[in-house]
Amino acid sequence: xxxxxxxxxxxxxxxxxxxxxxxxxxxxxxxxxxxxxxxxxxxxxxxxxxxxxxxxxxxxxxxxxxxxxxxxxxxxxxxxxxxxxxxxxxxxxxxxxxxxxxxxx
Numbered sequence: 001x002x003x004x005x006x007x008x009x010x011x012x013x014x015x016x017x018x019x020x021x022x023x024x025x026x027x028x029x030x031x032x033x034x035x036x037x038x039x040x041x042x043x044x045x046x047x048x049x050x051x052x053x054x055x056x057x058x059x060x061x062x063x064x065x066x067x068x069x070x071x072x073x074x075x076x077x078x079x080x081x082x083x084x085x086x087x088x089x090x091x092x093x094x095x096x097x098x099x100x101x102x103x104x105x
Contacts, residue, residue, distance in 0.1 A: 016045065019052035 020033050037045065 012045070012049065016049050016052070019049065019056055022056055023052070 016037070017034070020030055023030060023033075025033075040048070
């Protein structure tokens with residue numbers, strides 16, 4: 001194996017190990033996963049790494065996603081309230097203008 005390929009394999013192994021260690025599993029379940037890795041093809045290892053990476057990122061960003069959703073709902077509510085107030089104010093002024101015209105016609 002070339003030196004570059006060896007380094008790449010080592011990095012992939014470290015990444016996969018870190019991802020497995022971050023899983024919310026019991027230690028014995030993590031060890032069982034690690035034992036199976038030696039029987040997997042490189043393609044299977046790459047797919048597993050991708051799945052675990054996606055799972056890790058989804059778990060890490062779920063709190064931020066919830067906060068963002070709450071912030072967006074708050075902004076939407078504020079916008080709706082302002083629009084409602086402007087519409088009401090406009091309707092009131094329009095009614096006043098209409099009433100003022102009735103007296104002059």
